[in-house]
Amino acid sequence: IPGGDATGQDTTAVRPHAVAAVLRNITFTQERYDSFIELQEKLHQNVCRKRTLVAIGTHDLDTISGPFTYTAKPPGDIRFKPLNQAKEYTAQELMSLYKTDSHLRHYLHIIEDEPLYPVIYDSNGIVLSLPPIINGDHSKISLNTKNVFIECTATDLTKAKIVLDMMVTMFCEYCEEPFTKETLSADFINRKVGISESTEQIAQLLTKMCLRSEVMSDGEQIEVEIPPTRSDVIHACDIMEDAAMAYGFNNIPRTTPRTYTVASQLPLNKLSELLRQDLAAAGFTEALTFALCSQEDIADKLLKNISETRACHISNPKTAEFQVARTTLLSGLLKTVAANRKMPLPLRLFEISDVVLKDETKDVGARNNRRLCAVYYNKSPGFEVIHGLMDRVMQLLEVKPGQGNGYHIQAADDSTFFPGRCAEIFARGKSIGRLGVLHPDVINRFELTMPCSALDIDIEPFL
Incomplete structure (x- = not known):
């Protein structure tokens, strides 16, 4: 998503970062839909720090058309029909409208004193969202939505990527082509931790740490599912560390180092x-x-x-x-x-x-x-x-x-x-x-x- 366009202004001063993803061929049920909305709210409250670091917008991709433009404009120049409202408002009018809203009034302070407000448009000029306040009504998702466009605007790029990863991985399993799994060997964990457990026992240790694991057909490799809440897992050594914690650091046998060194002060x-x-x-x-x-x-x-x-x-x-x-x-x-x-x-x-x-x-x-x-x-x-x-x-x-x-x-x-x-x-x-x-x-x-x-x-x- 570009950070500005010919008619708008650079978003650097107000909300500099934006990342996006698409979930294709997803199947919503009422339970999945409710969970999808609740996940956004949970993330907004914790990782997103009440939307100050990251704000999430989800849209029905089939109701809008790319490319999408992320820009910043004076509040009086932004006009659209917000989610669950019957008429159009300017961004300035929305600030007054939501002053009494028990839910949204807590987020107004993030941008209300800024000279320019961030806004996302599609190629036809339709407003997708006014982050971090409200999405547009035009692109709202429903139980019939098949393709979901997810955008995260942020003041912290790392947090934006983490939030987007969580959103995608938690609901990718409902797409026609769900996510894939990673594998590692029991020998790798035994050598690094300093233990000698069987492949089955190591798989149990990882499952105990909420990393759902199964022994593969060769008896050596372990298939590990990484939940979206574990954005810290980026390498096999992170999984090995969880196995060591489940085993218990105090239970690892003490061994004498093979190399002999004498410590001395610099x-x-x-x-x-x-x-x-x-x-x-x-x-x-x-x-x-x-x-x-x-x-x-x-x-x-x-x-x-x-x-x-x-x-x-x-x-x-x-x-x-x-x-x-x-x-x-x-x-x-x-x-x-x-x-x-x-x-x-x-x-x-x-x-x-x-x-x-x-x-x-x-x-x-x-x-x-x-x-x-x-x-x-x-x-x-x-x-x-x-x-x-x-x-x-x-x-x-x-x-x-x-x-x-x-x-x-x-x-x-x-x-x-x-x-x-x-x-x-x-x-x-x-x-x-x-x-x-x-x-x-x-x-x-x-x-x-x-x-x-x-x-x-x-x-x-x-x-």
């Missing part, structure tokens, strides 16, 4: 833990801050340009506080200081955690970088305290002062730090970070009032 994590203990011993308190933050936190508040930060942006942030992955630990520590301004001075905080930086050489376009950051907040800047902490860290890392394989600092310009009070740190010939007194504008932007010194270094080169 060197980077080991180094981080050792440094944490010694920084705490030096009188600094550890903080753990969020890995996501706002663009302001890592750019504007630190007097930086966001384009220079190499930050990874979240494509659909839910709040302004979680727009990007942090590129520095400093902003998180300063926010922690701001939240603890009532605590006695001085405040000494540190954090050893990962930041995320863009890196085109990596398959995901980014990499983690383990950093150490510490701040000292008091009535005086305390640069000597932060400098002493850096010397202690280098002593712990067994890096001696000096050029070459040692460490040294030299004056540097950085907009985050006070002019003339910033130094770049070099160790073993590489720049590993900076220390200095923070710029007064940075202090003010984090709603602080006292001077603050900071140390920010990369600890990965010391592995």
